[in-house]
Amino acid sequence: MQRRSFFSGLGAGLGLTAIGTRASAAFEVTRTEAEWRAMLSDLEYRVMREEGTERAFTSPLNDVKGPGVFHCKGCDLPLYDAAHKYDSGTGWPSFWQAIAPDAIGTKEDRKLFMVRTECHCRRCGSHLGHIFDDGPQPTGKRHCINGVSLVFKSA
Numbered sequence: 015m016q017r018r019s020f021f022s023g024l025g026a027g028l029g030l031t032a033i034g035t036r037a038s039a040a041f042e043v044t045r046t047e048a049e050w051r052a053m054l055s056d057l058e059y060r061v062m063r064e065e066g067t068e069r070a071f072t073s074p075l076n077d078v079k080g081p082g083v084f085h086c087k088g089c090d091l092p093l094y095d096a097a098h099k100y101d102s103g104t105g106w107p108s109f110w111q112a113i114a115p116d117a118i119g120t121k122e123d124r125k126l127f128m129v130r131t132e133c134h135c136r137r138c139g140s141h142l143g144h145i146f147d148d149g150p151q152p153t154g155k156r157h158c159i160n161g162v163s164l165v166f167k168s169a
């Protein structure tokens with residue numbers, strides 16, 4: 015009989031993933047956990063405050079074409095302009111750039127055994143999604159954003 019240790023190694027790796035998600039001291043808008051829970055649905059809380067991911071193709075914002083601006087659901091900061099939205103086919107609202115370079119913050123995310131660029135609202139720290147390098151020109155970036163983190167306001 016062969017001993018298989020792969021899965022025990024997997025478990026040890028997963029134990030480390032929660033570190034770093036609560037570094038919120040530097041954000042301009044801060045709320046207690048209870049305040050966040052009171053203003054967000056369970057899914058919104060899981061995505062925005064615990065870096066969860068909504069199921070693909072579930073966001074009504076996938077089909078929104080604008081014109082208008084997507085704001086942070088956590089603090090109402092304008093984050094993405096519909097003019098920069100495109101259909102990536104992934105099932106999540108996708109943009110090739112943020113409305114302003116300083117609207118979002120980023121950090122390295124090593125969950126899921128790969129290195130990704132996590133992005134969040136600059137003002138309240140709410141998790142938005144990830145940024146990948148397979149987007150369209152002129153930036154070549156794909157901001158893959160959870161719709162539950164955003165509120166659309168048509169122009």
Ligand SMILES: [Zn+2]
Nearest residue numbers: 086089135138
């Ligand atoms: Zn925010």
